Amino acid sequence: MKKIINILVVFFSCAVCFSQTTIDLKKVPFEIANQDFYIDKVIDNRLEQDLGVIEESSNKKVKLRFENGTATTIQNFMDVVLPKTGDRAPITLKVNHLKIEEAQTSIENRKARVYVELYFYAENGEELYKIAHYEEQDFPVSGLTEIFETHEQRIRAALEYCLWSYINAQKENTTDSFTEDGMLDNASSPKDASTFETYVPLGKWFNMLTYKRMTDKYNEGWNVSYTGFSDNEKDFIIPFVIGFGQSRAKSNIVRERGYSFADSYVLGFGFNGYIKITPGVYFDLGLSVPVGVEVLRDLENRKSTNFLIGLRANQGVKIIPWKEYGIVIGAGLFQQWQTSKVINRNFGFALELGVNF
Numbered sequence: 001m002k003k004i005i006n007i008l009v010v011f012f013s014c015a016v017c018f019s020q021t022t023i024d025l026k027k028v029p030f031e032i033a034n035q036d037f038y039i040d041k042v043i044d045n046r047l048e049q050d051l052g053v054i055e056e057s058s059n060k061k062v063k064l065r066f067e068n069g070t071a072t073t074i075q076n077f078m079d080v081v082l083p084k085t086g087d088r089a090p091i092t093l094k095v096n097h098l099k100i101e102e103a104q105t106s107i108e109n110r111k112a113r114v115y116v117e118l119y120f121y122a123e124n125g126e127e128l129y130k131i132a133h134y135e136e137q138d139f140p141v142s143g144l145t146e147i148f149e150t151h152e153q154r155i156r157a158a159l160e161y162c163l164w165s166y167i168n169a170q171k172e173n174t175t176d177s178f179t180e181d182g183m184l185d186n187a188s189s190p191k192d193a194s195t196f197e198t199y200v201p202l203g204k205w206f207n208m209l210t211y212k213r214m215t216d217k218y219n220e221g222w223n224v225s226y227t228g229f230s231d232n233e234k235d236f237i238i239p240f241v242i243g244f245g246q247s248r249a250k251s252n253i254v255r256e257r258g259y260s261f262a263d264s265y266v267l268g269f270g271f272n273g274y275i276k277i278t279p280g281v282y283f284d285l286g287l288s289v290p291v292g293v294e295v296l297r298d299l300e301n302r303k304s305t306n307f308l309i310g311l312r313a314n315q316g317v318k319i320i321p322w323k324e325y326g327i328v329i330g331a332g333l334f335q336q337w338q339t340s341k342v343i344n345r346n347f348g349f350a351l352e353l354g355v356n357f
Helices: 002-018 069-079 144-150 153-172 251-256
Strands: 022-023 037-044 052-055 059-065 089-104 109-121 127-140 205-216 219-230 240-249 259-278 281-298 303-319 326-338 346-356
Touching: 037 069, 037 240, 052 089, 052 281, 059 069, 069 240, 089 153, 089 251, 089 281, 109 144, 109 153, 127 153, 144 153, 205 240, 205 326, 219 259, 240 251, 251 259, 281 326
Parallel strands: 022 059, 037 089
Antiparallel strands: 052 059, 089 109, 109 127, 205 219, 205 346, 219 240, 240 259, 259 281, 281 303, 303 326, 326 346
């Protein structure tokens, strides 16, 4: 039994090893005129030591980290960018947040970004400056390899942006932030010039295939659709939707209008949006222009067709219980006007069932 446990421990240890990959920062210097400080120490103040979870070209998700650790890697980078000399004041750099993210944001695009949150401290421990910054870049959906190869570029760009922000704040607020003995001159600190962007996670992309059953006083119908959208905590979500449906007028209504049979086939084009209520629950609001054809057969068995165009509004609730894979449930109301020869105005409700992947 003990031998089996040891084998399992080794197996899962290997699995953990293979679920991680490492990167390093290229030490590319950039020119800073009249440099009056250097980074004496870098402190990694994050709880999670990895940089984030990324997707490889094989679609396997792995954790990304610096080969030599975050503090050492950034320190080595800063030693090249801001060389230490005796006439320059030492600064301690605290990394409170450094995260790599990537996610599909539309049918065609994938976003890669770095979020960094840095604090600058004087030798006496006084906080000089704080800054949080996003460095973002868009790629084609198929560009996973290019995204991986350029993560370190975005990290360097984010660090460089933060350094320049601190330097420019120094110039705007003081000609010399330090006294001759290396202590902070509080009257001339650039602290008040700090810029701070609150971290908001990059939204997950949802793919959904759904079947919707619709009914009203005069018709019964169905619709099959694909929906893709990038989840968002704050903004109005505009998904990509394409669908095809059919509706059939109820027989008693059809006969009252002088027909024995009436079917309509439409494609819907328009605006659809979600408002996130709570995680997994969305308010669905839409306005579309259904375009299609109505197939009619009169009481004398003569067949005819009619071009359909209309205006449709819908309101409802969509529930997505599981983020990765699972069932999608929806319910809502709709109002519609169209150029039908049977019924051109109606009001009804719909039930929806599908999967997200």
